Every structure is written in structure tokens, then in C-alpha cells.
Amino acid sequence: MTGRIDIRPVTGGNATGGRGSGRPFWTVRRRDNLVGYLLITPQLLGSVLFVLLPLGLVLWYSLHEWNVLAGTFEFVGTENYDRLLADANLREVLAGTAVFSVGLVVFNLALALLLAILLNQRLRGTTFFRTVFFSPVVVSLVAWTIVWQFLLQDDGGVNGLLGAAGIDGPNWLRGEGTAMSAVILVQVLKNVGLNMVLFLAALQGVPAQLYEAAALDGAGAWTRFRRITVPLISPTILLTSIITVVGSLQVFAQIAVLTQGGPGMSTTVLVYYLYQQAFQFHHFGYGATLSVLLFAIVALLTVAQWRMRRKWVVNET
Structure with a gap:
């Protein structure tokens, strides 16, 4: 015997927690990964239960004819999609949806940006007007x-004001030429404050030195707006446009309360038509098929806007 003591570490799994490697199982990286998975678990479960599962059920229902009153649930394959392609009313519904969406997006974004520019000035009373324009956002829809x-009825407040000025106002909600415009106006005034706040925050992040340098170089107000303001707030423009487009395609309560899709079908948008087919006419299978169409349109427009950002949004590649 030489008297030397073997001090080599024991490599057994029981002594170190590893499996022959000598490293502990719960390393810092694995603990961090576990914490990350635990943090995203509630959101992941919510997405599965309230997004992926409903989408799967809608696709499943679109392949069936479900009559709740008769208690039947029959597999019909692609019959509902064939009916979708042959629906004579669908073209008018999609046209009305397009008119509403384009009108809402254009007027909402334009008015929100104009209000944000005006309220970004260092003037007295701007805080009061910011509150006034944003307050409809928190009011019940x-x-x-x-x-x-x-207000928009034939003898309502709007025509009362017009009558005081000697103008004979129309029946806004019952005229085919005015009903859609009235619905768009109501929705614009309801949500313009949200986009206004987003634009206002973006404008306050634009360095004032850029405007001063441009003014010294002789750039006018329009040139400064086009060359400085718009490029630097373009990420916010992208965000508000996506939010507004998606919201415009999902409008329902305004149509249901104001016009019920009339007069005729002049204000019947896709979501309201879906509601009519499923819950008024009890064609739940066809209603699910219209839901699939709505999802496809929303997804297509969102992806298109996201891909086009590279052409006009600053610092996007």
C-alpha cells in the first residue's frame, strides 16, 4: 500500500443526480426552460381551448347539416361549400362588407391621424380634447x-339640427344611399379615439430636431409631414391599419341595432349574414361555412398587410 487516497468524483447517478455524466440534471438552462414553459402554459391552453378547438369545430360543422329544431346532425360533405359558391346573395353581401371596411379604415385612420397631429401641439386645452375624443372608446358599444x-331617425336630433339651419335631412337609417354611410359614421366616431392615442404616442416619439433641420433647409409643412412624420410613424400606421381592418370585418352589433341589414340588403355585412343564416334561419352548417370564409378573408388580408410592410414601413426588411 502506498497510502494514497482516491479522490476522483463518484459518477453514479444517485450521487450527482445525473446519469453517468457527473452533471446535475437540473442545470440552470433546464430550470430556465421549465420556468418559461410554466409561464406560457396559461396562454397556450387558452389558445388551444378558445382558438384552435373552436376553429376545428367550425370546420367540422361546415361539413354537416345541423338542424337544432329537428335534432338532426347529418354529414353532407362539401354541400355547404357548393351552396356558398351558388349563393346569389353572397356577392351583394361581400360588396357591402367591402364598402363598410374601406370606408371605416380610410375615415378612421385619416381622422385619427389628423386629430393626433392637432392635439400634439403645445396649446391650452389639448388634455381636455384628448379626453373628449377618447371617451367614446370606453362607452358600451x-x-x-x-x-x-x-339621433339618426327621421325626427331625431341630427335632422332637428339640420332643420334649424333650413335643411331637410333624410331618414338616415332607412335610405339605401345613406344607411351605410350612417353606420360607418357611427363606428368611426366610436373607435377613432383609440387610433388617435396610438398616433399621438408615435408622434411624440419623433425627434423635434428633424423638423427643425428640415425647416432650415426650406422644407414646407407638407414636405415635413410626408418625408419625416409618415416614415417615422409607419410602424404605428401598420398596427392601426391591421387592427381597424380586422375590426371592420367583424362588425355586428352596430348593424343589428341600427339597420338589421336593411333597407333591403344594403347594410348586410358578412358577419350579420352569418348570424341570419345560423340563428334566424337555423342553417348552422351553412353558417359555419360562412365562418370559414370570414376567417379566410381576415387571415388573407392580415398576411397581405404584414408582407407589404417591407415596402413602406421604416426599418423593416
């Missing part, structure tokens, strides 16, 4: 719509 329903 149904309450807001009911109030405007009374």
Missing part, C-alpha cells in the same frame, strides 16, 4: 349605438 339610433 350597445349603448352608444342605441343613442345614435335615436
Whole structure:
């Protein structure tokens, strides 16, 4: 015997927690990964239960004819999609949806940006007007719509003001030429404050030195807006456009309260037509098929806007 003591580490799994490697199983990296998975688990479960599962059920229902009153649930394959392609009313519905969406997006974004520019000035009273323009956002949608329903009637407040000025106003919600414009106006005034706040935050992040340098070089107000303001707030423009487009395609309460899709089908948008087919006519299978169409349109427009950002959004590659 030499008297030397073997001090080599024991490599057994029981002594170190590893499996022959000598390293502990719960390393810092694995603990961090576990914490990350635990943090995203609630959101992941919510996405599965309230997004992926409903989408799967809608696709499944679109392949069936479900009559709740008769208690039947029959597999029909692609019959509902064939009916979708042959639906004579669908073209008019999609046209009305396009008119509403384009009108809402254009007027909402334009008015929100204009208000944000005006309220970004260092003037007295801007805080009060910011509150006034944003307050409709927090008001109940149904309450807001009911109030405007009374204001836009033939003998309502709007025509009362026009009559005081000697103008004979139309029946806004019952005329085919004015009903859609009235619905767009109500929705624009309801949500313009949200986009206004987003634009206002973006404008306050634009360095004032850029405007001063451009003014010294002789750039006018329009040139400064086009060359400085718009490029630097383009990420916010992208965000607000996506939010507004998606919201415009999902409008329902305003149509249901103000016009019920009329007169005729002049204000019947896709979501309201879906509601009519599923819950008024009890064609749940066809209603699910219209839901699939709505999802496809929303996804297509969102992806298109996201891909086009590289052409006009600053610092996007």
C-alpha cells in the first residue's frame, strides 16, 4: 500500500443526480426552460381551448347539416361549400362588407391621424380634447349605438339640427344611399379615439430636431409631414391599419341595432349574414361555412398587410 487516497468524483447517478455524466440534471438552462414553459402554459391552453378547438369545430360543422329544431346532425360533405359558391346573395353581401371596411379604415385612420397631429401641439386645452375624443372608446358599444339610433331617425336630433339651419335631412337609417354611410359614421366616431392615442404616442416619439433641420433647409409643412412624420410613424400606421381592418370585418352589433341589414340588403355585412343564416334561419352548417370564409378573408388580408410592410414601413426588411 502506498497510502494514497482516491479522490476522483463518484459518477453514479444517485450521487450527482445525473446519469453517468457527473452533471446535475437540473442545470440552470433546464430550470430556465421549465420556468418559461410554466409561464406560457396559461396562454397556450387558452389558445388551444378558445382558438384552435373552436376553429376545428367550425370546420367540422361546415361539413354537416345541423338542424337544432329537428335534432338532426347529418354529414353532407362539401354541400355547404357548393351552396356558398351558388349563393346569389353572397356577392351583394361581400360588396357591402367591402364598402363598410374601406370606408371605416380610410375615415378612421385619416381622422385619427389628423386629430393626433392637432392635439400634439403645445396649446391650452389639448388634455381636455384628448379626453373628449377618447371617451367614446370606453362607452358600451350597445349603448352608444342605441343613442345614435335615436339621433339618426327621421325626427331625431341630427335632422332637428339640420332643420334649424333650413335643411331637410333624410331618414338616415332607412335610405339605401345613406344607411351605410350612417353606420360607418357611427363606428368611426366610436373607435377613432383609440387610433388617435396610438398616433399621438408615435408622434411624440419623433425627434423635434428633424423638423427643425428640415425647416432650415426650406422644407414646407407638407414636405415635413410626408418625408419625416409618415416614415417615422409607419410602424404605428401598420398596427392601426391591421387592427381597424380586422375590426371592420367583424362588425355586428352596430348593424343589428341600427339597420338589421336593411333597407333591403344594403347594410348586410358578412358577419350579420352569418348570424341570419345560423340563428334566424337555423342553417348552422351553412353558417359555419360562412365562418370559414370570414376567417379566410381576415387571415388573407392580415398576411397581405404584414408582407407589404417591407415596402413602406421604416426599418423593416
